[in-house]
Amino acid sequence: MKVKTQEIKKSILKNLKLIQQEVEAEKPIPRDSEGDESDDDEQSLDSDQELQLAFARKELTPGLNVALPAAKEFVYDKERLERKCKDLYLSMDWSERLDLTVAKSECHVVLPENEPSGLVDNDFKRESFFLKQAELCVREALPKLEKLGIKTTRPDDYFAEMVKSDEHMKKVRENLLSKHAEAERREKVRKLRELKKMGKQIQIENEKKKLESKKKLKEAVKQYKKGDKDNLEIELEDEDEKLGKRKLNDKNGDRKAKIIKKENEENNGRKQNSKGKKQQLKDKKFGFGGRKKRSKYNTAESYAEAYKNPVNKKNGKNSGGFRKNAAKKFANKNKPKKRK
Amino acid sequence: MAKLNALKKGKKNKNVANKKAQQVENLKNDTPEQTPKSLAKKWKNKQRVLLISSRGVSYLARHILANLKTMMPHTRSDSKFARKHGLQELNEVAEIRNCNKIMYLEMHKKQDAFLWISAQPHGPSIKFSIENMHTMEELKLTGNCLKGSRPLLAFNDEFDSEPHWKLVKEMLIQVMGTPCHHPKSQPFVDHVLNFSILDNKIWVRNYQIGDELNSLAEVGPRFVLNPIKIFDGCFGGAVLYENPKYIAPVVN
Numbered sequence A: 001m002k003v004k005t006q007e008i009k010k011s012i013l014k015n016l017k018l019i020q021q022e023v024e025a026e027k028p029i030p031r032d033s034e035g036d037e038s039d040d041d042e043q044s045l046d047s048d049q050e051l052q053l054a055f056a057r058k059e060l061t062p063g064l065n066v067a068l069p070a071a072k073e074f075v076y077d078k079e080r081l082e083r084k085c086k087d088l089y090l091s092m093d094w095s096e097r098l099d100l101t102v103a104k105s106e107c108h109v110v111l112p113e114n115e116p117s118g119l120v121d122n123d124f125k126r127e128s129f130f131l132k133q134a135e136l137c138v139r140e141a142l143p144k145l146e147k148l149g150i151k152t153t154r155p156d157d158y159f160a161e162m163v164k165s166d167e168h169m170k171k172v173r174e175n176l177l178s179k180h181a182e183a184e185r186r187e188k189v190r191k192l193r194e195l196k197k198m199g200k201q202i203q204i205e206n207e208k209k210k211l212e213s214k215k216k217l218k219e220a221v222k223q224y225k226k227g228d229k230d231n232l233e234i235e236l237e238d239e240d241e242k243l244g245k246r247k248l249n250d251k252n253g254d255r256k257a258k259i260i261k262k263e264n265e266e267n268n269g270r271k272q273n274s275k276g277k278k279q280q281l282k283d284k285k286f287g288f289g290g291r292k293k294r295s296k297y298n299t300a301e302s303y304a305e306a307y308k309n310p311v312n313k314k315n316g317k318n319s320g321g322f323r324k325n326a327a328k329k330f331a332n333k334n335k336p337k338k339r340k
Numbered sequence B: 001m002a003k004l005n006a007l008k009k010g011k012k013n014k015n016v017a018n019k020k021a022q023q024v025e026n027l028k029n030d031t032p033e034q035t036p037k038s039l040a041k042k043w044k045n046k047q048r049v050l051l052i053s054s055r056g057v058s059y060l061a062r063h064i065l066a067n068l069k070t071m072m073p074h075t076r077s078d079s080k081f082a083r084k085h086g087l088q089e090l091n092e093v094a095e096i097r098n099c100n101k102i103m104y105l106e107m108h109k110k111q112d113a114f115l116w117i118s119a120q121p122h123g124p125s126i127k128f129s130i131e132n133m134h135t136m137e138e139l140k141l142t143g144n145c146l147k148g149s150r151p152l153l154a155f156n157d158e159f160d161s162e163p164h165w166k167l168v169k170e171m172l173i174q175v176m177g178t179p180c181h182h183p184k185s186q187p188f189v190d191h192v193l194n195f196s197i198l199d200n201k202i203w204v205r206n207y208q209i210g211d212e213l214n215s216l217a218e219v220g221p222r223f224v225l226n227p228i229k230i231f232d233g234c235f236g237g238a239v240l241y242e243n244p245k246y247i248a249p250v251v252n
Helices: A003-026 A046-056 A078-088 A125-150 A167-225 A230-267 A277-286 A301-305 A322-331 B002-029 B059-071 B088-096 B163-176
Strands: A099-102 B051-052 B075-077 B101-106 B111-121 B125-134 B149-156 B185-196 B201-208 B214-220 B222-234 B236-242
Touching: A003 B059, A078 B163, A078 B222, A078 B236, A099 A125, A125 B149, A125 B185, A125 B201, A125 B214, A167 A230, A301 B088, B051 B088, B059 B075, B059 B101, B059 B125, B088 B101, B101 B163, B111 B163, B111 B222, B125 B163, B149 B163, B163 B185, B163 B222, B163 B236
Parallel strands: A099 B149, B051 B075, B051 B101, B149 B185
Antiparallel strands: B101 B111, B111 B125, B125 B222, B185 B201, B201 B214, B201 B222, B222 B236
């Protein structure tokens, strides 16, 4: 039964005033020649006249009136379901079925209080809930299986086909290792950064100490000039010690400094190997003669090789630009420097 | 020398005879539940599952079916089923392949996947919609298990609360569980198939049972089954259950 909502609305609004006037004036509402339909006013809402009548009787309120579809009833035949289940039931030993049930209440998962959505959306907690259920089942089942003589662990020399090939497991392992390596690298870099900051602080402190000791010396000299000998002697002794230590250190210190310098140059310096990473990779693959005929292939492996070491990383040679770096510089220009 | 050898042989034969006598005695005394040796090594639970998909199925669904095939040795696959034939044709296909269970995966326009699990002669059939499919090939799923090993089936207690869940549980046990002493199966139980009801849907996970007690690594495919309808017959018949919470995808 289609209800022409727009037309109804218009007609109702149009005739509202009419009807109101007529009701007030207590005049009979004009009826059309469709006398038969007007008898069953509750059912047929198609024609405008019926609607007007209904409105007059205050069965309809102004606004959009839509005929709702009847609420759908969902089939749920419990008896037949139970019977079907019984018919289907596999009545064999537990060793054939191997099924276990675990109560939901035993799988405790603590949800953070802020989360209103519950287990379904919290991926981590949801998976741990499933894991717990599985663990409980395994714990229950292992003694049962032992009794029946069904083994869960295979002997070391039992080689059989696995569901995932060895190659695939290799890839999985590599993936895991690379993740670990990444995490370690990040930790290293973070520590270095912190050390640098610390180093800076230590440097500042050392300089302060030097200044202080110089001051003391000067004062001691002054005192000596005035006549107080003791302080100067003490200070001179201290100076001697420091100088002595420094002298010894300098011998090794020079060597150490040279070694560190060399290492730095090898790692970072552009002077020795001025080729970029990209060029180095290409040299490895195609450089210095060798078979060039079948060396370039467009396969999944070659694609993966090319994108293994991303060339333009965050702070690489070609990353960023004047604007990007400038924005960084000038953003912190007038900010007060943080001191830990 | 010959006499000695003969004597030795005689002794050996005696020992063998004694041992056999002992074994027979043992068998007589023990009940089937106590010793595993007395369990007949016969394949009793004859379940054969037909794994079939319709045409126009996306790569994910295809891979999941392939994963299920490798995991379950009691399955048989067939060529893609053309939906225009009508679902009743599937019964005939199953009869030809001598299967008593059918798992049929169909997809509408490569978008919404539906899984039918039905028992062949007169059994019930359940239509699910599969969501959140993840195949075994994902690198985050690190576990591995034997091909054709028998799974432990772990269920929630919510499966016992309502009759329609009970029926679903029974179907899953018979379809997903590998029969004991199946010729292609491995005798070890080294993975757990976990079925949990959450938000009125069945979440399926597959874990490998590691060496230590609580070391479960996720292996196989992951998916969510949302039951839509349960029918009395195989791909037809009276509707026994309709899921009121299921919202069909909009057909455009």
